[in-house]
Amino acid sequence: MADDERVVFEDDELSDEVSEFFSAVGKQLKLFREQAGLTQREFARRAGYSENMIGSVERGRRTPRVELLEAADELLGARGALKIVAEDVMKAKAKMRLTNPAFSKAFTKEESQAVEIHGYSTLLVPGLLQTEAHARALYQMRRPWLTEGEVEQWVAARMERQEILNRSPLPVLSWVLDESVLQRPLGGWDVHLEQLRRLVAIGRMWGVELQVMPLDRTEQAGMGGPFTLLTPSGRPQIAYVEVQHVNRLITDSEEVRRMAARYSSIRAQALTPQESLTLIEKMLGER
Known part of the structure; x- marks a missing residue:
């Protein structure tokens, strides 16, 4: 997760x-x-x-x-x-x-202060975009099991992060989600439909661009997996990746440059923001 x-x-x-x-x-x-x-x-x-x-x-x-x-x-x-x-x-x-892995602590600190946040997600809705019910469902399905108290505290921490979306001025925000993320009803259909509606609402926010990478693309630059790009105020862009709860904050300028170029290709291959919102709305209308 x-x-x-x-x-x-x-x-x-x-x-x-x-x-x-x-x-x-x-x-x-x-x-x-x-x-x-x-x-x-x-x-x-x-x-x-x-x-x-x-x-x-x-x-x-x-x-x-x-x-x-x-x-x-x-x-x-x-x-x-x-x-x-x-x-x-x-x-x-x-x-x-607090028992965050060191990289995760560093990431959340950088994220809270970033002037730009861009992310590519292949398996789930990014943490900043999740509804409370969706986040809770994700934590409840973790293995090994979490205690009820841990689930509620982790959900609260995730919701706390979302205050970034209420900042003024708002950071420059963009996300590309693989279409499979929209088709995977994690937590059940009621939870999933609420999550889709939230994605539409966030996608309509001024200063936010939300895109979907269609499953039918025959060429896809994001096959290496999900990642996040952060631009701290007055400092060079950095990147963050996580797989199986192994976290890595990337500051090497050349590696970050390659990931930023990859993100540009991913955005070019994805549906436009308006096409993406239309697709999500269509999914909502079909249920």
């Missing part, structure tokens, strides 16, 4: 304890929001966060940001109740132990 960000606690007891705590925080946030007479959408807009993030926090599926709780305290008239909780959240985060 590409683009993993592993958040694992010291032991199962601590994992359950922290998960329950974050769930309680989410319920408290929801209570104050409802008492203020605000919908999730209205509160998200006023707080400056996505509606999806607010919903995930309220359900206890996402680590609540300290900044969000502090802002919510003011917006919802919590009179300090949420600010006090924010202090406990910081303590809970301090107890967590």
Whole structure:
């Protein structure tokens, strides 16, 4: 599974304890929001966060940001109740132990600061584009098995990464997905159809280009497998590859240049962004 960000606690007891705590925080946030007479959408807009993030926090599926709780305290008239909780959240985060492979840590750091992100995917939807349900399904099908607590923490970490899509200004973003990715109903058809609808929505975002590599191409420059290209601000472009959870961050200028050239060929061979959206919409209409 590409683009993993592993958040694992010291032991199962601590994992359950922290998960329950974050769930309680989410319920408290929801209570104050409802008492203020605000919908999730209205509160998200006023707080400056996505509606999806607010919903995930309220359900206890996402680590609540300290900044969000502090802002919510003011917006919802919590009179300090949420600010006090924010202090406990910081303590809970301090107890967590991140066990990302070194390259994955480096990748997610570079990704969060990149001014350009381009990716080619052959097996699954890239992490930044996944719905919460799709991400959860991917983690649940991993072998060896993950615990329920690990699944929820890894999903939360993946959703956290997607704040990149809410940045202003937005990085230059493009992805090419192999058509097989669109045909593989991972997690079941309900989950898959929701994922296809999200791809259409992201493909329509200003500054994002989403393309599909058709299965009927007789020449395909991406047979070497998936990869990601990142352009850090003020520094040369770098690349990232992962296979069977072996991660490699590539900084060698000549190797990155070859991968960038390969990506240009892949994009030229793929359907145009508009043709790609039309194909996905057609798939949705057939179900």
